[in-house]
Amino acid sequence: MNNESNPGRSGQRIPNGMLQDNAPRNMWWIAAKGDEVSDQPLAKWLHNTPIVLYRLTDGTPVALDDRCPHRWAPLSEGVVKDDNIVCPYHGMEFGADGQCRKVPTQKIMPQNVCVRSYPVRESGAFLWIWMGDPESITEDPVDMSYTSDPGWSVVTGYYEVEANWVMIRENVLDLTHIAFLHANTFKQNDWVNPPEAYLEGDTVVYKQAFAAAPLSPLFCAGMGLPEDKPVERVQEGRMPSLAVSFSDWNVHDPAPEEGRRSDFLMRGCHIVTPSVEGKTHYYWAAAFDVPDIPDEVAKKTKASIIAAFDEDKALLEKMQSQISCDPRGMDYPEITLGADSAGVKVRQILNKKLAAEGRNL
Numbered sequence: 214m215n216n217e218s219n220p221g222r223s224g225q226r227i228p229n230g231m232l233q234d235n236a237p238r239n240m241w242w243i244a245a246k247g248d249e250v251s252d253q254p255l256a257k258w259l260h261n262t263p264i265v266l267y268r269l270t271d272g273t274p275v276a277l278d279d280r281c282p283h284r285w286a287p288l289s290e291g292v293v294k295d296d297n298i299v300c301p302y303h304g305m306e307f308g309a310d311g312q313c314r315k316v317p318t319q320k321i322m323p324q325n326v327c328v329r330s331y332p333v334r335e336s337g338a339f340l341w342i343w344m345g346d347p348e349s350i351t352e353d354p355v356d357m358s359y360t361s362d363p364g365w366s367v368v369t370g371y372y373e374v375e376a377n378w379v380m381i382r383e384n385v386l387d388l389t390h391i392a393f394l395h396a397n398t399f400k401q402n403d404w405v406n407p408p409e410a411y412l413e414g415d416t417v418v419y420k421q422a423f424a425a426a427p428l429s430p431l432f433c434a435g436m437g438l439p440e441d442k443p444v445e446r447v448q449e450g451r452m453p454s455l456a457v458s459f460s461d462w463n464v465h466d467p468a469p470e471e472g473r474r475s476d477f478l479m480r481g482c483h484i485v486t487p488s489v490e491g492k493t494h495y496y497w498a499a500a501f502d503v504p505d506i507p508d509e510v511a512k513k514t515k516a517s518i519i520a521a522f523d524e525d526k527a528l529l530e531k532m533q534s535q536i537s538c539d540p541r542g543m544d545y546p547e548i549t550l551g552a553d554s555a556g557v558k559v560r561q562i563l564n565k566k567l568a569a570e571g572r573n574l
């Protein structure tokens with residue numbers, strides 16, 4: 214009997230397992246922004262695993278386990294020399310494939326000495342990693358090429374959030390909190406009745422048109438629109454992977470000033486990757502289909518987005534802390550509203566992916 218037909222077993226009708234390691238491994242996750250990774254080793258915790266990231270001289274990104282197999286020193290404390298990473302402790306060297314290339318203290322190379330090497334792919338401004346079974350790679354990571362396209366102006370940010378990744382994933386697809394939690398920041402207070410989310414394959418999709426109303430001030434500067442001007446908008450969301458979702462703000466100005474554009478797109482992007490237990494890397498990007506927006510506009514946009522996302526971070530961290538401390542844990546009753554259709558689909562996809570890995574929540 215599964216939990217859906219046995220609500221007594223858990224307070225959640227469809228469990229999201231947020232008090233467990235609930236992240237599928239056989240999928241691409243974002244490891245870093247590409248510009249974080251250089252010929253200097255970078256340490257990251259991803260899926261409860263220490264990882265070192267760096268680039269070869271030709272720019273190829275590399276991801277290895279960040280633990281030397283000799284006495285377990287973090288390789289990220291060492292250096293990259295001639296495309297090998299050199300352990301800081303006793304100088305053993307490892308290639309991009311993880312194989313040991315040199316043991317300075319002896320002439321004979323010990324057999325089968327290696328660290329695990331992970332498949333990585335770069336797309337636009339982001340670097341993807343596959344931490345599951347490499348034999349199970351059947352798809353490319355989600356295309357992020359627009360984030361390095363000069364036709365767009367892209368503002369990005371990062372948080373380490375002390376909450377399970379699925380809580381953030383559900384939050385960014387939860388559209389009805391905008392008019393409440395963000396009433397004083399987003400100020401997009403017409404988003405009370407959400408669209409019905411549906412699936413296109415395994416992609417969660419929603420689409421909703423709004424009558425003319427002032428646009429959230431977060432995005433007016435990037436589009437060069439006055440904050441009080443009524444504009445029409447079509448909101449389109451897509452979650453092609455549990456790791457990333459997009460929120461398109463298609464804006465139509467029905468009365469543009471002489472010589473000005475009437476249509477704009479702002480593509481919001483939300484990226485989550487589990488870090489250590491209870492923590493999540495959360496990258497966001499706001500991309501305007503307006504090339505070369507001035508620095509002061511980008512700075513203003515970034516500051517106002519951060520003010521709004523700080524509200525999510527603060528509340529989600531309090532929720533996670535309370536749920537983690539409460540002995541009733543996941544047995545507390547949880548209701549689902551009609552407005553939660555996108556979040557419900559997230560949980561259905563999560564459960565399906567975990568079941569395919571032989572793991573059940």
Ligand code: FES
Pocket residue numbers: 281282283284285286300301302303304305
């Ligand atoms: S711990 Fe790395 S070489 Fe000894």
Ligand SMILES: [Fe+2]
Pocket residue numbers: 384390391394395521522525
């Ligand atoms: Fe939010």
